[in-house]
Every structure is written in structure tokens, then in C-alpha cells.
Amino acid sequence: MTDQPLHLTAVALWVPGAGWRGVAVAGPPGAGKSDFALRLIGRGWRLLADDYAHVFASGGALYATAPDTIAGRIEARGVGVVGACALGVARLVLLVELTDGDVERLPEPEARTLAGVALPVLRLHGFEPSAVEKVTGLTVRL
DSSP: OOSSOBSOEEEEEEETTTEEEEEEEEOSTTSOHHHHHHHHHTTTOEEEESSOBEEEEETTEEEEEOOGGGTTEEEETTTEEEEOOBOSOEEEEEEEEEOSSOOOSSOOOOEEEETTEEEEEEEEOTTSTTHHHHHHHHHHHO
16 A cells, blocks of 8 residues: 555446446646546445545555545535545546646547556546546446
């Protein structure tokens, strides 16, 4: 497990026949990581960790879990810290990097290595109305 939690939010979706598939959401402060996670949770996803996550490799796969101090809680900007339906741990299959910069229309496949395991990367604007559908569709296919 990572000694220090990584600055990211992680959520997971149940995919029939495949189990829980997790997505790590990274980006600078204010990029909308928690807001994006809340919208995914509203569509049936489960929270793994908000703002900080322990990430570890096992059997060639990457997993995420929340530090005990923040497990089951997520920040809803303008509301405060609220409870959320959460999982203890799930396998990560995708890294979503939120940006306010340019997003390529047809990007080349890209990966980033965390804890020695490469994850595919998807860059997008987290506040874009179709962002939830893009991530859900890709997560189901991975």
C-alpha cells in the first residue's frame, strides 16, 4: 500500500460478470473531483475514497481504499462533508484526469503508472454534461 495517500478521488461501478471496477479521478484543486464523483454516485457508483486514497498493487492489478479517517465521506462543496454509500476496496481500471485545458477530440491511447501498474488515462472536463456517460461507458468496456 502507498505509504502516503495519493491526492485523488476513487469510485467504483458494479459491472455484471466482471465485478467492481474502480476509477481514480485526479486533477488540480477545484477541478471538480468530488463533484464528478457525486454525479457518478448518483448514477449507482460507490465511493472508494474522496480527496485522498491509498493505492496498492496486488497480483498485477491496482486497488484503492480510503484512509480510515475519511472512509465513507465525501465533500459536497457548498454543503459540507456528507456520508456516501461506500466500498472498502476495489480494483482500479481507469485514471480520469480532470482538466480545464484543451481536450483532444481523438486522443492517442495513454497510460500512467501508479504503484508499478499502468492504468489507461482519460482526460476530460469534469463539469461537462456528458462526462459521466463517457467514464461509465469506458469503464464497462475495460
